[in-house]
Amino acid sequence: MAAEKHDVPPAAVNANLTEREKLEIESSFRNEIVATRHRRLRRGLMFNLIGVLIFLAVWEVLPRIVPGVNIQMFPPPSGVIATLYGMLADGQLAAHAWSSLKRVAAGFVIGSSAGILVGLFTGRLALLQSMSDPVLHGLRSIPAIAFVPLAIVWFGLGETPKIALISWGTFFPVWISTFIGVRDVPKLYVQSALSLGAGPLNVMFRVVLPAAMPFVFAGLRHATAVAFVIVVAAELVGASSGLGYLISFSHLVFRIDMMFVGLLALGVLGFLADAAFAALLQRLFPWYRAERS
Amino acid sequence: MAVDTSAAETTHRVELETAFLDGRHRARRRLFLLRAGLNLCGVALFLLAWESVPWLFPSINPVLFPTPSLVFATFWPMLTSGEIPVNIAVSVRRAATGFLLATVLGIAAGVFTARSRLTEYLTEPLLHGFRSVPVIALVPLSVLWFGIGEGAKVALVATGAFFPIWIATFIGVRDVNLVYLRSAACLGAGPLATMFLVVLPAALPLILAGLRQSMAISLIVLVAAELSGATSGVAYMMSMGHQLFRVDIMFIGLLLLGTLGFAFDRLFVWLTRRLFPWYVN
Missing domain, CATH: 1.10.3720.10 (MetI-like)
Structure with a gap:
């Protein structure tokens, strides 16, 4: 008997409410959800911050209390920040970052345009694909770092070897994706375009390339990360500016705090480049949702 | 009689099926061989091009660009x-x-x-x-x-x-x-x-x-x-x-x-x- 009382269908309950009451319930429910989500987000951010603070605190304290640790070898965050501030103030860090960024940009543009072109042709022409596959895959499996000595022998110590190395490294991820x-x-796109009278060039650049864009951009994004790794490798060996040079120079003069500043700058630049790329993608192609995250 | 025809039909069908499968198998094999041959051609072409660089460009130092x-x-x-x-x-x-x-x-x-x-x-x-x-x-x-x-x-x-x-x-x-x-x-x-x-x-x-x-x-x-x-x-x-x-x-x-x-x-x-x-x- 008691169970039957609760068995009032929800529609009947709704029928007893006025339109306004319904709206109120709905909006209060929605507010509740938003508030919970905000609270959860805030709590998550707080824990994120606490994690970073714990890490920094341990790093600050550990070199001071563990006996036998040379503080010059493990500089605490406060020392690193002081160095960072000094290098920011005299423009040294910005200059190094700028020359690294220029190299990355030049190599990225060359390597990725070559990658897109070669990818288009090998993807469309089966003959070309079968012939180029083993050579390209063979070259791809060689770590780009291993080409650093060779690039120096071939191109010397100027800008050319660095840009060539970055182009080489960025070519492969862009090409393959x-x-x-x-x-x-989809074959259907190509066939539709052909039956509407599109020529091969039209098919290539107005049908195939736009359809493949999400993959192209995934490759480009991967290539930005690769470019930042290779620029460091290239600058560690022979350069007179750049973040990699900053790190290797501080190595020579035993300034570990300066090395940390270099590492920090690299991490921030890499992160910013990736974030900028994601934002640009969302701006330019809002319909490619899958590539956002 | 009825049994015979159905048996004959079955063998016929089996034959057709094997012929079809054989044909597909052969086509796939041919495609595979063709692709392998082209792969080989590509590698050979690459090596040949590399080998011929000192012939084509005598100004290049073979020590720096060994064949x-x-x-x-x-x-x-x-x-x-x-x-x-x-x-x-x-x-x-x-x-x-x-x-x-x-x-x-x-x-x-x-x-x-x-x-x-x-x-x-x-x-x-x-x-x-x-x-x-x-x-x-x-x-x-x-x-x-x-x-x-x-x-x-x-x-x-x-x-x-x-x-x-x-x-x-x-x-x-x-x-x-x-x-x-x-x-x-x-x-x-x-x-x-x-x-x-x-x-x-x-x-x-x-x-x-x-x-x-x-x-x-x-x-x-x-x-x-x-x-x-x-x-x-x-x-x-x-x-x-x-x-x-x-x-x-x-x-x-x-x-x-x-x-x-x-x-x-x-x-x-x-x-x-x-x-x-x-x-x-």
Whole structure:
């Protein structure tokens, strides 16, 4: 008997409420959800911050209390920040970062445009693909770092070897993802374009390339990360400016705090480049949702 | 009579079927052979083009741009004298030790940090912060801290290989289907049983992807570590070649590194197919 009393269908309850009451319930419910979500977000951010603070505190304290640790070898965050501030103030850090960024940009543009072109052609032409596959995959499996000595022998110590190395390193991820994107373009698109009278160039640049764009951009994004790794490797060996040079120079003069500043700058630049890329992607192609995260 | 016709029909159908299958099989085989032939053609063309560079451009110094025949002439004595096998063994041992170390630590860290909300939030920014620093940039620091001994190289490789494994395990464990966990809890599984029988198997595909990625990274870091200071190893051989202006030796090093990277990747794929056949893609 008691169970039957609770068995009033929800529609009947709703029928007893006026329109306004319904709206009120709905809005209060929605507010509740938003508030809970905000609270959860705030709590998450707070824990994030606490994690970072714990890490910094341990790093600050450990070199001072553990006996036998040379503080010059493990500089605490306060020392690193002081050095960072000094290097920011005299513009040294900005200059190094700028020359690294210039190299990365030049190499990235060359390498990724070559990658997109080669990817388009190998993805569209089966003959070309079969012929180039073993050579390209063979070259791809060689770590780009291993080309640093060779680049120095061939191109010397100027800007050329660094830009060449970055182009080389960024070429492969862009090529391979463009290739996959072009290969997997739905046949229907190509056939429709052909039956509407599109020529091969039109098909390539107005059908295949746009359809493969999400893959191309995934490759480009991967390539930015690769470019930052290679610029460091290239600058560690022979350079007179750049963040990699800053690190190797501080190595020579035993300034570990300066090395940390260099590492920090590299991490921040890499992170910012990736974030900027993601934002640009969202701006330019809001319909490619999958590539956002 | 009726039985006879149906039997005849059946044999006819079987014949048709085998003929069809044979035809398809043959077509596939032909395609495969064609592709292999074109692959071979491509490699041959590449080598030929490279070999003919000194003929076409006499101004190019053959010492700086050695032809494949020259590289092979250097390669063979180095192989038979045992110089190359020894260097390969040293490099592989370093990479493998670092990689195994990173595997154990990375999976442990991933499981530990993803199992509770608190540790997840506490460690996430650190994880992303560390990840955005290129490992290569740590080479000088590690030389100062650990010297240029064997331990430093293994530590570097382990550091580089650690992060992809950590991140992959972290994501895999964090995103385990809640239904699995509840079912296990309902069936009375303890925390250990849940961990090893439910969470880890569910996260395995992602962990394997992380392992594969970090295998490639460990080879890269190994090269960086050996270039910076070593007395043996494939990359050491290359840096010797650099100092002696022997570009042919450097090419041999590149060739070996490419082969090693490719072989390990294939081996890994083969092993996962063997061990976990139900995770094929």
